[in-house]
Amino acid sequence: MEPHDDVRMRGFRSRTPVADVQGRIRAHAAPLPAETIPLDQTPGRILAVDVHAPIDVPGFARAAVDGYAVRGEDTFAASEQGPIPLEIIGDSQPARPSNLVLQPGQAVRVSTGAPIPPGADAVLQAELASERPGGRHLLVLGPVAPARHIGQIGEDIARGALILRAGRLLRPQDAGLLASLGLAHASVIRRPRLALLSTGDELIAPGSAPGPYQIVDSNALTLSHLARRDHAEPLPAIIARDGADPLKSALDRLLDPQRPDPPDLLLVTGATSVGQHDLMPLLLRERGHLWVHGVAIRPASPTALGALPDGRLVFLLPGNPVSALCAYEYFVGPYLRALGARPDPWTWPHPTLCLPLARKLVSKIGRTDFVRVQIRGQGPQAAVYPLETAGASLLSSVVYADGVVNVPPDSEGHPAGARVQVYLF
Amino acid sequence: MEPHDDVRMRGFRSRTPVADVQGRIRAHAAPLPAETIPLDQTPGRILAVDVHAPIDVPGFARAAVDGYAVRGEDTFAASEQGPIPLEIIGDSQPARPSNLVLQPGQAVRVSTGAPIPPGADAVLQAELASERPGGRHLLVLGPVAPARHIGQIGEDIARGALILRAGRLLRPQDAGLLASLGLAHASVIRRPRLALLSTGDELIAPGSAPGPYQIVDSNALTLSHLARRDHAEPLPAIIARDGADPLKSALDRLLDPQRPDPPDLLLVTGATSVGQHDLMPLLLRERGHLWVHGVAIRPASPTALGALPDGRLVFLLPGNPVSALCAYEYFVGPYLRALGARPDPWTWPHPTLCLPLARKLVSKIGRTDFVRVQIRGQGPQAAVYPLETAGASLLSSVVYADGVVNVPPDSEGHPAGARVQVYLF
Known part of the structure; x- marks a missing residue:
């Protein structure tokens, strides 16, 4: 050399x-x-493999609201004017298995997320119940249909279901979903x-x-x-x-x-x-x-x-x-x-606006031009002003510019008034 | 309690x-x-104070292209057919001050970014010069106007100029600009x-x-x-x-x-x-x-x-x-x-699409509804399908949904075919 x-x-x-x-x-x-990363780093990453649910979610029938686990048919005739009494045989609380088994005429106090005891097929929401002093009985003030307010096994996600496809751009809630399946990591590009x-x-x-x-x-x-x-x-x-x-x-x-x-x-x-x-x-x-x-x-x-x-x-x-x-x-x-297997990698990631040129923009056939522009004016008055720049060395031109217009090589530019697409910085 | x-x-x-x-x-x-952070962490942050340029950029007159520092008037009569000879008295290189002073009929070889020696007022680009064997003379093949291809002192940014305003969402090139001013940190919210x-x-x-x-x-x-x-x-x-x-x-x-x-x-x-x-x-x-x-x-x-x-x-x-x-x-x-003083904090940050509803969407007066939807179909066939969800507990509904429609409290919903704004996840 x-x-x-x-x-x-x-x-x-x-x-x-x-x-x-x-x-x-x-x-x-x-x-x-691919590489494997913990779920607290997944959002914005690209999933590398299909993910199937390893478990049912929920894994047990659970209360979807606060209230009382009941047999729906026990409540069909209830109303504010004709309340129906039920015996409260105990509580079911989240994360605590209980031995309670419901018989006709009985209810179990449940919090949201609590397991539904065998024998019950619905949850009477708290607003439709009036508990008697002493906590041993309640009055049902309206009917509840069987299966109401119960989260069934696998209702949200059934074991084995394809839940996220390879190539997905992971969202915040996707991390929550993967965690709720008991997963600790994800395979991403x-x-x-x-x-x-x-x-x-x-x-x-x-x-x-x-x-x-x-x-x-x-x-x-x-x-x-x-x-x-x-x-x-x-x-x-x-x-x-x-x-x-x-x-x-x-x-x-x-x-x-x-x-x-x-x-x-x-x-x-x-x-x-x-x-x-x-x-x-x-x-x-x-x-x-x-x-x-x-x-x-x-x-x-x-x-x-x-x-x-x-x-x-x-x-x-x-x-x-x-x-x-x-x-x-x-x-x-x-x-x-x-x-990185990002979606639409060949498209610029900038937001775009389509606005008229305030003055003509000249380009040379055969050359692509990266023209820094400002947007001045509001609403229908907004227009695109190509920046007068002496040369490429002016870093200030990309700081003061609002964006760029890309003039392809088959174009001689655009007259004043022509609408152009601005890629916003 | x-x-x-x-x-x-x-x-x-x-x-x-x-x-x-x-x-x-x-x-x-x-x-x-505000807090002060190093420039390698600034993009995406909000500037807390106005920034004024502490120095001129560039701080010295420099070559904007590779070529020869000359007196423009020495080249006015030059052409491919009638080249004008100049004597090369030395080199000016970036980051190296030189003692060269240009006299009429002389040239100094310069690389992009090199200081312009006193006496020169333009840079003849390499394409318009033919250097003779031995490196002591060149032929000028065309004219160059005074001030051409020279980055003047303060041309990009003048000392004291307001360069970035408080409240600005900092871009990648803003970090570059601040660094080029000799700054190491920025004050951000x-x-x-x-x-x-x-x-x-x-x-x-x-x-x-x-x-x-x-x-x-x-x-x-x-x-x-x-x-x-x-x-x-x-x-x-x-x-x-x-x-x-x-x-x-x-x-x-x-x-x-x-x-x-x-x-x-x-x-x-x-x-x-x-x-x-x-x-x-x-x-x-x-x-x-x-x-x-x-x-x-x-x-x-x-x-x-x-x-x-x-x-x-x-x-x-x-x-x-x-x-x-x-x-x-x-x-x-x-x-x-x-x-965090982000721009438009009260507007959702999701990209939006405006598309017709495939089926009616019912809401209750007085209640705001956050309706998970899918978008099915392409182009003019694209339509919004509200997801049938049993309740709020289905995390899968926000994973399978493409976005949400926000139904305000003064609306009973929308009939099939009505255009709604979808906030995309």
Whole structure:
């Protein structure tokens, strides 16, 4: 590798269309294997296997309300005007088996969740009963039909039933359901582990004030947070100095086969363009495969994509914060979601709005544009303003923007007044 | 407190409308104070104070592309047919100050991010340059205007500018922006801490298989996950046996003034109805204020609400899993979001769909109904099917349901074909 390569010779003579890069990524996006996790961590995870109920729920007939376990037919003739007396032979309480057996004319006081004693076939709700002083008798003030207010064995879930299908995005109540079946764990798709490498002599770690000629490495922070949004696990980011040796040694650390937490993919920011320090594409070609270098997208044209010999993808992202964010949304995010078997991984996860453009938006045929926009005005006056930005380096443009408009390569843009879809940040 | 109170006397003679309960909650929902957290934890948090930029970004004029720092006017006449030669006097690299000063007819090789040497006012992009063998001269193949491809001091963010407003929901790129300003922390609204107490002799902790007459406490698990969805921090849940003494001692533990992590609110499930074990409303009245007992809502009518003498709210939720979930969504979730100063705390966070009912949905005037529904069919055939459920205890109904329809108290329901709004789980 020669650091004084003719720069012009290494310029992008052709740029790969976004759809071709996405096609490459899709072709390598098989979901990760399963892992077993405790139920207090399941919500938002993707179930890896079908789950069948190992037990009946409930496992015994139980009171669904507070009141009295009775024989329904004993109450049919009861009313406020003609109450029917029953003998109270005892209490049934939750979690306590009792020996009580109900005979005609008898009742057992029950709390919600208590087992129903043999002989009873309904629960008279407390509101329809008037207990006599002494607690030995009650008056029934209205009828209750057999089976009313009783939770039957297996009524909620029958043993063996398929209760949750593989691929389900687990909800809070799903964890409750699995727990109520006596389960302690769930088998879910493992989350992708993401290695982050930022390159550049000028970079310092977040949390330090930049000195003269220094830049804080904000990319690793932003990309980590985006990866977490996409349900991935970013590993601690590494900063490498410019030059072949520091880059090689950083790659060695990240790809060390002895690591207990080997990354599923590698994300490098910087050193991917056509300048003399942009060694990453060459290094990737040395270590594996460089599939794409230069993409027909603004503002992330220096993006490169390749793979290690073991098939793990390597994304080379421009160092400019907005370009890095743009390349993340088009290429890395969808791949992470696909590895994690998320629903609709190829669709952006942002909420969207469809609103008219306040001024025309110009794009170039053949190029995909990631246009930062603001939404100004309320209700029917709301309109989309493309932000005037000098270049890709303005991180502020994605902070002040409300969202982005994605202009595909077959479009020259849109006239003022045209309705466009805004992906909201 | 007398465990053998006449049950009928304690029945719900009137039920409080949902809107009145929500009004009580709103009146007590002041946002929590701020806390300072590192930037790697900020996304999804609410900024507590305005942030002004402490420095200019960039802090020095830098190259926005790879190429050559030049005087723009030296290039005005250049073209592919009439290239203009310039002398290369050296390199400027990121993070390395140099002593080079540009004279007319000279150029300095620059990488993206490198400081622009004095005398230069533009960067000629690599594509418009052809470097001669030896690296001492280049040919300019086209013009570049002054200020082109240079990131000016303060161009992205000027020192002192208001960059993020208090109340902002922080995005991934906001963390990047704060870091690029040399900041290490952000001041955000503290997340509410939630104490969870489940009551009942029949309950066992999640992760155990239920024996005869036992029920797994799925509520604390589901409620914890819902609270996390609403950006709260649930404390480890406690299970208390039935009876006044176990409940009192559980409350003592949760409300211990020596706790390092005092809860901001208390959520109790079970023991809140009108049965003989339903001591929580009485205990709450003893310890503070019982404002509401019995709400005109199905399936969560035994819900109660009150406060401790120090103003912390106490929510008593029914033990039935679906009722608990229902009461959470109407009362607890909005309160947590308001404490956390989340945007639109009183609006449910679920995505919504508006679809026609496949069959009529009957509700009672004066009562709010939380109706579990499935959506069947695709596209124009999609329709909403209210689930036939025997009662509130069927956790499976909120697992098999796709969402809920909220029927307000002034509605008798809707005929088949009416369009209803479904809140998707």
